[in-house]
Amino acid sequence: MIVLNGTVHEGRGALFDLGDRGLTLGDGLFETMTVFGGTVYRLGDHLDRMSSGLAVLGFEVPRERIAGDIAALAAHAPRSGAVLRITATRGVGARGLLPPETPAPTLFGALAPYDPAIMGVPVRLAVSPIRRNEHSPLSRLKSLNYLDSVLALAQARKAGADDALLLNTAGRAASAAAANIFRVVGDRLETPPVSEAVLGGIIRGRVLELAASAGLRATERPLSVSDLAEADAVFLTNSVRLVQPVTGIDGDSLPTGSPAVEALMTALLAEVMSETGTDPRG
Amino acid sequence: MIVLNGTVHEGRGALFDLGDRGLTLGDGLFETMTVFGGTVYRLGDHLDRMSSGLAVLGFEVPRERIAGDIAALAAHAPRSGAVLRITATRGVGARGLLPPETPAPTLFGALAPYDPAIMGVPVRLAVSPIRRNEHSPLSRLKSLNYLDSVLALAQARKAGADDALLLNTAGRAASAAAANIFRVVGDRLETPPVSEAVLGGIIRGRVLELAASAGLRATERPLSVSDLAEADAVFLTNSVRLVQPVTGIDGDSLPTGSPAVEALMTALLAEVMSETGTDPRG
Numbered sequence: 116m117i118v119l120n121g122t123v124h125e126g127r128g129a130l131f132d133l134g135d136r137g138l139t140l141g142d143g144l145f146e147t148m149t150v151f152g153g154t155v156y157r158l159g160d161h162l163d164r165m166s167s168g169l170a171v172l173g174f175e176v177p178r179e180r181i182a183g184d185i186a187a188l189a190a191h192a193p194r195s196g197a198v199l200r201i202t203a204t205r206g207v208g209a210r211g212l213l214p215p216e217t218p219a220p221t222l223f224g225a226l227a228p229y230d231p232a233i234m235g236v237p238v239r240l241a242v243s244p245i246r247r248n249e250h251s252p253l254s255r256l257k258s259l260n261y262l263d264s265v266l267a268l269a270q271a272r273k274a275g276a277d278d279a280l281l282l283n284t285a286g287r288a289a290s291a292a293a294a295n296i297f298r299v300v301g302d303r304l305e306t307p308p309v310s311e312a313v314l315g316g317i318i319r320g321r322v323l324e325l326a327a328s329a330g331l332r333a334t335e336r337p338l339s340v341s342d343l344a345e346a347d348a349v350f351l352t353n354s355v356r357l358v359q360p361v362t363g364i365d366g367d368s369l370p371t372g373s374p375a376v377e378a379l380m381t382a383l384l385a386e387v388m389s390e391t392g393t394d395p396r397g
Numbered sequence: 398m399i400v401l402n403g404t405v406h407e408g409r410g411a412l413f414d415l416g417d418r419g420l421t422l423g424d425g426l427f428e429t430m431t432v433f434g435g436t437v438y439r440l441g442d443h444l445d446r447m448s449s450g451l452a453v454l455g456f457e458v459p460r461e462r463i464a465g466d467i468a469a470l471a472a473h474a475p476r477s478g479a480v481l482r483i484t485a486t487r488g489v490g491a492r493g494l495l496p497p498e499t500p501a502p503t504l505f506g507a508l509a510p511y512d513p514a515i516m517g518v519p520v521r522l523a524v525s526p527i528r529r530n531e532h533s534p535l536s537r538l539k540s541l542n543y544l545d546s547v548l549a550l551a552q553a554r555k556a557g558a559d560d561a562l563l564l565n566t567a568g569r570a571a572s573a574a575a576a577n578i579f580r581v582v583g584d585r586l587e588t589p590p591v592s593e594a595v596l597g598g599i600i601r602g603r604v605l606e607l608a609a610s611a612g613l614r615a616t617e618r619p620l621s622v623s624d625l626a627e628a629d630a631v632f633l634t635n636s637v638r639l640v641q642p643v644t645g646i647d648g649d650s651l652p653t654g655s656p657a658v659e660a661l662m663t664a665l666l667a668e669v670m671s672e673t674g675t676d677p678r679g
Contacts, residue, residue, distance in 0.1 A: 117415050127489070131413035133399050133505055139484065140543040141423035172544075173551060198492060202421065207409070210480060210509035212543065212550045212574055223415055227492035250528035250566050251545050260542035261422040261494065262454075263533050268494045269455060284532050284566040292494055 116191050118184045119223040123191070127225060135221055137204025140212065141259040143221075144168045145202040147354050148185075148317075149229060150192040152393035155185060155199065156354075160317045168256045169203060174218045176203045181222065188224050195397055196229035198355055202259070229355075231397045235380055237360045237371065238351065240291065241276035242340065243267040247289040247312035254289070254312035261293075268292035278351070280340070280364055283312035288338045294353040295319040296361075298338060298346035299375050304331040307338050318352040321386065322379055329378035340364065348373030357383050357395075398473050400466045401505040405473070409507060417503055419486025422494065423541040425503075426450045427484040429636050430467075430599075431511060432474040434675035437467060437481065438636075442599045450538045451485060456500045458485045463504065470506050477679055478511035480637055486541070511637075513679045517662055519642045519653065520633065522573065523558035524622065525549040529571040529594035536571070536594035543575075550574035560633070562622070562646055565594035570620045576635040577601040578643075580620060580628035581657045586613040589620050600634040603668065604661055611660035622646065630655030639665050639677075 119129045136142035146161045155161070162178055169175055181201060188199055201224040208215045245267045247254050267279035271292070278291045288307060290296055295316040297306045304326045309315050326333035343349050349361040349369050358380040363369055387395050401411045418424035428443040437443070444460055451457055463483060470481055483506040490497045527549045529536050549561035553574070560573045570589060572578055577598040579588045586608045591597045608615035625631050631643040631651050640662040642653050669677050 119415065127414050127416040128412050129415055130410050131415065132409050133401065133411055133413065133507060134409045135420075136547075138417075138420045139427070139482075139541070140547055141541050142544055142547055145421070172548070200421075200492065210482065210507075212547050213554070214547060214551055225415060225492075244532075245534070246530065246532035248528065248530035248533070248566065250526075251530070252527070252548065253544055258544055259421070259423050260544050262424055262535055262540055262542050265418075265422055265424055265494050265496065266454070266534065269496055272495070284530065 116188065116226045117223060118188050120221060121184060121187070123187050132207045134207045135204055136206065136208045137202065137221060137259055142172070143202060143204030143259045144172065145200055145257055145259065147198060147200045149354060149395065150189045150197045150199050151387060151391035151395055152194050153189060153192060154391040155189055156387050156390055157317050157321070158185065160320065164315065164317065165203065171252050171256060172205065173214065174205050174220055176220045176222055184222055184224055188226050192226055194393065196231065196393070196395055198227045198229050200225050200227070204259070231395060233355065234357050234395065235359060236356065237362045238277035239363045240278050240280040240361055241271040241274045242365055243270060243279040243281050245281060247281045247283050249283045249285065249310065249312035255309045255314060257314055264292040282340070287311060288340060288343055289313050291351050294351035294356070294359065297322065297350050297352065298343055299331065299348040299373055300346050302331055304333040305336055305338060308335040311337055316352055317354055318357060318383070321383060322352055325379060325382040325386070328382050329375055331375055348376050350376050398470065398508045399505060400470050402503060403466060403469070405469050414489045416489045417486055418488065418490045419484065419503060419541055424454070425484060425486030425541045426454065427482055427539055427541065429480060429482045431636060431677065432471045432479045432481050433669060433673035433677055434476050435471060435474060436673040437471055438669050438672055439599050439603070440467065442602065446597065446599065447485065453534050453538060454487065455496065456487050456502055458502045458504055466504050466506055470508050474508055476675065478513065478675070478677055480509040480511050482507050482509070484541070513677060515637065516639050516677065517641060518638065519644045520559035521645045522560050522562040522643055523553040523556045524647055525552060525561040525563050527563060529563045529565050531565045531567065531592065531594035537591045537596060539596055546574040564622070569593055570622060570625055571595050573633050576633035576638070576641065579604065579632050579634065580625055581613065581630040581655055582628050584613055586615040587618055587620060590617040593619055598634055599636055600639060600665070603665060604634055607661060607664040607668070610664050611657055613657055630658050632658050
């Protein structure tokens with residue numbers, strides 16, 4: 116099930132202009148969100164992030180248009196849960212890089228099955244040789260330029276790990292292939308600021324907000340790989356898998372079973388249930 | 398006029414799977430080439446570069462398939478000239494970053510008009526705040542992740558310049574938004590090596606090869622912005638515009654009218670004419 120410029124289609128095929136800059140240049144952004152009981156969790160946050168990201172790219176898609184296409188798809192989501200992705204591109208353009216003066220953005224989205232089994236699964240990380248570029252605004256956006264993360268994840272899997280740990284060009288921890296990273300030390304919860312080549316993840320934001328309720332003092336600060344290796348607990352966050360404990364980085368094992376991490380997961384699940392009226396665990 | 402998986406279509410619209418990873422993740426590569434008198438200039442170089450780039454991405458498209466789709470499009474190119482772009486993606490995939498184990502790549506291409514007036518046009522550069530990432534293999538590939546260059550070019554135009562000068566994260570010169578950069582000092586011709594976050598451009602390669610015939614000794618070495626500012630001449634190369642003299646960088650003007658640069662342009666034009674039997678100047 117997809118939506119393309121306001122029209123819902125069965126399947127994923129549609130008449131598409133192959134001169135669309137999303138396809139030819141990666142000139143666009145996307146959001147991935149969950150839908151439970153027909154309600155998108157933290158819809159406002161996703162709409163806010165997409166709008167502020169599009170402003171960095173220099174074009175606009177009316178919020179109501181984005182919300183409308185999300186609603187059109189969400190209406191078809193199973194009550195038990197679905198993953199919804201919405202993509203905005205700068206639309207078609209002439210050959211070359213220069214953006215059209217008056218872009219006609221393309222908006223499309225797709226529904227995918229939600230599998231509760233992937234929520235909270237522990238992961239082992241491998242440090243990637245590919246680094247995130249804090250000297251590019253794209254390192255803070257969910258843009259269509261995801262190939263670095265694709266290659267980093269594929270390499271990590273080949274190395275026997277579950278996910279990649281990407282450093283920034285200064286050599287400090289930025290994120291996993293598609294997830295933010297946190298550490299817990301005592302009652303402190305720390306995650307790198309977005310200036311470290313970090314996407315301001317929606318769940319990252321919720322975890323920073325919910326930290327106090329889990330007895331943690333949250334701060335954003337740069338983290339080295341040693342900072343992670345020496346932590347009481349390390350975990351990832353993203354919109355689909357929520358909180359994932361990290362069991363090790365390269366050869367080193369990390370402590371698991373942190374009550375603080377479990378408290379955060381519990382607080383997040385409670386929030387999802389309260390907002391959507393549905394238990395994401397099925 | 399486009400070609401999609403072997404079928405030529407009028408216009409640019411086609412039935413397309415919106416789950417294609419080229420569109421959703423920028424998971425693909427492209428080549429831009431010129432066609433004169435029905436013949437693609439340096440076709441073998443473009444096919445070689447695409448194949449070696451796809452190997453870095455971890456999937457293959459048979460060379461004969463790529464050559465076949467290029468030929469199908471080139472057959473429709475006006476004799477006076479056209480720009481041909483061919484794009485290979487990893488094809489459709491499930492939601493998420495992990496590549497399918499047995500990808501079914503998508504191959505598509507488009508013809509665009511060739512305007513001889515843009516060849517050799519002098520340009521003024523503005524140093525971009527966005528930097529190219531030498532810690533990513535994408536900095537050496539013509540991947541679908543072109544948004545950094547799009548934003549850098551748009552910013553340069555806003556600042557009143559014609560093109561952007563992108564540095565790498567070490568602060569050394571890498572390239573323009575979609576062109577390689579060279580400097581001439583005396584009889585020396587210098588350009589940064591690909592390890593500096595540089596695409597190994599086809600015309601870049603031809604210029605290094607043809608340098609001796611223009612009385613120049615060519616070497617690859619890292620270049621600072623000062624190295625460029627102090628040069629006898631600076632120029633850009635790319636497949637469509639061939640050689641473009643750089644008249645200035647930010648506030649500084651550069652010497653123009655270099656006989657060496659003119660000799661290189663003459664040598665390139667002679668090679669295009671010899672290979673295609675057509676004068677690209679019309």
